[in-house]
């Protein structure tokens with residue numbers, strides 16, 4: 022089959038790779054009908070997530086048609102249409118029982134590698150490095166889905182791929198980012214990053230009852246897109262974000278702040294950008310946590326900082342003093358997607374949201390490397406690329 026593979030730092034290629042086969046009783050093979058490029062794929066492509074190898078198939082956002090199931094999968098059969106969540110979860114361990122699916126204790130065969138870096142291992146993830154399981158991803162014609170009796174949800178024929186594909190990651194991720202803010206009526210939520218996850222976080226914050234949502238980015242086309250959710254916007258190249266947020270909230274600060282940017286933040290101040298970029302290039306820190314620092318500084322006393330942007334390792338100049346002295350709560354995690362798929366599918370069915378609003382580009386899988394270029398370089402107002410094998 023054809024697949025989009027990592028061929029070296031900042032190099033992707035469409036290659037012929039072996040078709041996936043059923044390896045375990047609870048596996049299914051899915052013929053991918055739609056797959057997407059994610060912002061977190063960019064951290065893999067440019068080499069900031071360790072343990073990616075030449076020939077690894079990328080992609081963790083995909084859906085398709087079941088073509089084969091192992092003998093342990095009784096709830097799916099060939100011909101079913103499914104969306105596949107990006108964390109792989111067994112459904113029966115301590116973490117899964119607590120609905121913390123991205124922390125499944127049974128789905129990362131390379132847990133030892135992750136333990137060295139993180140202390141304990143999170144779940145395996147499709148197409149997301151060997152440290153997180155080495156599972157071939159969904160930017161391919163077919164994918165093997167482990168624990169297929171737990172993760173994938175069936176989709177009826179009346180809903181097109183584009184309305185449900187993002188249940189695999191970015192809609193639940195944005196939703197969880199908003200949910201972690203414990204939003205009360207009348208509250209103001211600030212979100213850093215107007216990319217697709219930030220757009221879903223903004224839409225979700227309104228669904229959960231936020232009064233105002235303020236989104237911070239520097240690309241006018243992304244800010245225009247997020248304005249469609251009803252959010253107000255700040256361009257950090259035009260205003261001082263901390264001052265602006267203080268002014269917009271009567272001096273108190275937003276009730277909760279969402280970091281939807283993560284480890285490769287861009288800085289408005291050249292000096293701090295140079296500081297983090299240099300330390301990162303020398304591998305003295307792995308992240309550029311500018312947004313995290315600013316979200317912490319901006320948040321009102323006693324508020325919540327919700328981190329859904331991806332971090333991989335270690336940050337520097339982390340303002341723990343303000344977190345402690347101002348009673349801030351930091352909540353974070355890779356999304357426990359399985360927990361959200363059914364309720365969010367219900368919201369799509371009810372017409373509360375149409376997730377296809379994030380799509381800017383559609384192209385065949387064979388053009389995935391070009392799609393990555395457009396997305397990475399923010400060319401052609403690229404917001405979200407959907408690939409069809």
Ligand SMILES: [Zn+2]
Pocket residue numbers: 059060061062081082190191
């Ligand atoms: Zn993703």
Ligand SMILES: [Zn+2]
Pocket residue numbers: 110111112113114115116117124125126127128
């Ligand atoms: Zn589990």
